[in-house]
Amino acid sequence: MTSTLKTIAAAALVGSVALSASAEPIRNIVLVHGAFADGSGWRGVYDELTARGYAVSIVQNPLTSFADDVAATQRVLNRQDGPVILVGHSYGGSVITEAGTDPKVAGLVYVAAFAPEIGQSTLDQYTEIPPPPNFVPEEQPDGFAYLNGEKFRAGFAGDTSEADAAFLRDSQVPIAMAALAAPVTVAAWQTKPSWYVVATEDGAIDPELLRSTARRIGAETTEVPGSHVVFLTQPKAVADVIEAAAIGAVGAVEGESSTGALAPSE
Numbered sequence: 001m002t003s004t005l006k007t008i009a010a011a012a013l014v015g016s017v018a019l020s021a022s023a024e025p026i027r028n029i030v031l032v033h034g035a036f037a038d039g040s041g042w043r044g045v046y047d048e049l050t051a052r053g054y055a056v057s058i059v060q061n062p063l064t065s066f067a068d069d070v071a072a073t074q075r076v077l078n079r080q081d082g083p084v085i086l087v088g089h090s091y092g093g094s095v096i097t098e099a100g101t102d103p104k105v106a107g108l109v110y111v112a113a114f115a116p117e118i119g120q121s122t123l124d125q126y127t128e129i130p131p132p133p134n135f136v137p138e139e140q141p142d143g144f145a146y147l148n149g150e151k152f153r154a155g156f157a158g159d160t161s162e163a164d165a166a167f168l169r170d171s172q173v174p175i176a177m178a179a180l181a182a183p184v185t186v187a188a189w190q191t192k193p194s195w196y197v198v199a200t201e202d203g204a205i206d207p208e209l210l211r212s213t214a215r216r217i218g219a220e221t222t223e224v225p226g227s228h229v230v231f232l233t234q235p236k237a238v239a240d241v242i243e244a245a246a247i248g249a250v251g252a253v254e255g256e257s258s259t260g261a262l263a264p265s266e
Contacts, residue, residue, distance in 0.1 A: 036137075045142075089112060
């Protein structure tokens with residue numbers, strides 16, 4: 001978000017504090033997974049949030065192309081009956097950066113995630129700080145990639161049990177490398193309030209890249225001890241950040257609802 005836009009957003013949020021103090025949090029949450037995984041990893045976060053009264057939907061990205069994954073996310077957004085907090089993990093952060101401009105999206109939560117600039121791809125962010133050594137995607141002849149099996153746990157799921165890491169390794173969903181190389185055409189974080197979870201023991205994205213990304217997009221940042229799959233191993237901590245976004249983004253909804261931009265769909 002540019003400094004001007006941030007100033008405007010901050011002023012709008014401060015001005016709406018009195019109005020939103022007694023307002024209900026945004027109730028709709030949409031969760032977007034990243035590469036080499038599917039939506040089932042969100043189960044712990046789903047359980048936490050639904051127990052707190054939120055309506056949670058999980059996108060199942062096909063990982064066949066960036067456009068396909070954005071379309072899958074849009075399909076779920078279309079089903080929501082009001083303002084939404086859109087959450088993305090890892091490559092899912094690139095997806096929500098593109099899909100998050102939808103008028104229903106009131107706030108964004110990035111969980112150990114990429115958040116490219118307009119014209120930048122997921123892979124482009126690795127040119128800033130390369131991935132840690134144990135994160136080793138292996139592209140297959142058909143252009144899809146799996147993570148190296150021997151280094152999978154250290155690079156992807158270091159704080160899971162050996163049994164859980166083995167299951168994640170053996171059930172990983174390959175991603176089209178072209179999806180990771182596709183640039184975003186819009187950047188929702190430029191105009192939507194953002195929250196960010198830094199996984200301090202991330203073996204797939206250097207924690208310093210996570211921190212610099214969070215600073216660049218002006219996100220409220222929470223550091224959580226955990227691996228790249230921090231949403232799986234620390235579901236309560238991640239759910240707490242999502243709930244903070246659901247409360248904090250109320251001001252953005254109130255500030256825009258007079259134009260109908262974030263009004264519930266009929």
